[in-house]
Amino acid sequence: MNVGVNSSRLNLRLDGWRSRLLLIALVSCFAGLVGRAAWLQGFHAGFLQQKGEERYSRVIEMPASRGIIRDRNGQPLAISTPAESIWASREDVELSPAQSKSLAGLLHMDPRELAQRLNGGGRGNFVYLRRQVTPEVAQQIMDLKISGLFQQHGFHRAYPKGEETAHLVGFTDADDHGQEGVELAYQKDLGGSAGARRVIKDRAGHIIEDVESIRVPRPGQDIALSVDGRIQHLAYRELRNAVMVHRAKAGAVVILDTQTGEVLAMANYPDYDPNNREHLSGAQLRNRAITDTFEPGSTLKPFTIATALEAGKVTPNTVIPTGGGQMTIGTSTIRDTHPFASLTVAQVIQHSSNVGAARIALTLPSETLWNMFTDVGFGQTPKLGFPGEAGGRVRPFRSWKPIEQATMSYGNGISVSLIQLARAYTIFANGGQLRPLSLTRVSTPPSGRQVISSQTARQVTDMLELVVKPEGTAPAAQVKGYRVAGKTGTAHKVVGGRYANRYVASFVGFAPASAPRVLIAIMIDEPAGSSYYGGLVAAPVFSALMGNVLQMLAVPPDDPNSSLFDAPAAGAGSAEDT
């Protein structure tokens, strides 16, 4: 039949290149896949794995809480509580008028101010609406379910003792960093450091697995200050009263434990409320006891006398001619408030004679006097670690003229801070030893440096006891039942380079004089009332404070001549006579 067809079919053979082409195509497809797999698995794996993990793993910040500042009895002076910050992503915020109203209400904000925050002014998309709101309020805000509104965890710092400890404790800013006082000085210890960890979250946002800890959070350490809250309260109250009664510009009090060098209280006025820090001025903020220096005036005389006693130039009974209360050096005249023809060295202190102190100082080489001032810490920062510590000023002795040496002997032409003055006085209370001061609790008192002999310290203490006797300059500083040693100071202030009729009244003293425990230094700046003498302005504060502090510390009375308490009045109600 049709052989031709048959034979042509038999001859129908595909060309060999076609199968080879197909083979090559298939092989290259596989090669492509293998290559891609190798690329993804081998070279690109890290990136892809990371992308994958991002779908479910999260890095969480773990904020570290700030340490608590306590007083020596464990009472809190500064504590952190959780607080939220509310912030908005401006572009994403959509507010209905009702939402706007309730949000403004919760934020304690005017609705217009809120709208202005969200729409107008300022650059960037990110804006804080309010920082440091309580967690409850933050929750209410979040419950409004406004898109573009977020909260951020943080801490709010509370100061339970408020104004009383404001200058000492200081405060933190909204980012929980110390700005003033102890909060700043001990920022390193208090602050701690935030940690971070990687976790796996499920769809609902619950953490279901801890993957790794990236940084371990280190919570801030608590700090126990040397300050006693009760003594601090007394100091603050008495100081405020004194500043108000004498219509003074400012004032400061420092109370030291003479045996350990601990600061038991440090109060300043004018003050501020650290819990509400709007409209603050520098005058309110300053911790004057540490940052301000003043010419100490007569409170410096005991150091001049101690130097002369140490040098063997005088004994407490040496008679010094005081020329009827006047003495002329070159063109300048030194005057005494209460003129005497002559005084013993002890009486020079008791009556606070400028002429007497100057005469004694002029028998000494200037270097000896300068050494004493420097040895007790004048002219150097006290190294408490407190921000803004002032060092005061003691001019180099080579440049002293005789008149300057004379005036310096009674505290003019030299500047010190109140805390320096308080510390310097501890040499008399401490048998001649000068210890470093401490703002934190001290378990074993650090060893001091012997500045004067214990005999000189005793002699000066005896003189300082005369000051509060009826003939002295500060009978108002007496404390019932205790022997008190102290010295008044009334210094003219230097205004614009010359001495003005403005004064700094001061008193530094310690008790019980037989075995000193507590030292109090008081400075009242520009008392504007009828009296401005240290013995009238500062000494009564000392007396009130010292009496209370000694009783609080249960120090037994040491004065055999006056009892702690008056005799029961004849026939007085419940008091029985024995």
Add this chain to the structure above:
Amino acid sequence: MSRLNIVLFALVVVLAIGVVHAQHRARRLFVDLQKEKDTAEQRVAEWNQLQIEQGMLASSHRVEDSAVHGLQMQLPPSSRTRMIVVGQPQIQGVR
């Protein structure tokens, strides 16, 4: 041989379910742990809050104020006070 295979297969299935179960339990416990940790944190915050409150309520200023004004208390005059020293004969008024 095939019987051993079946036994092994069954074992694998059981163990696989066990793994899933253990994983689930671990996660559930972890969530509980997280909750407890959160609670602990809240308690600390509350404790701090209470300490602040106590500090403010027990402040010397407040106590003094309510003693003087609220309870009409006053410091006894020294004529009506007597000091007692432990282990020593009583010190009386004036010496």
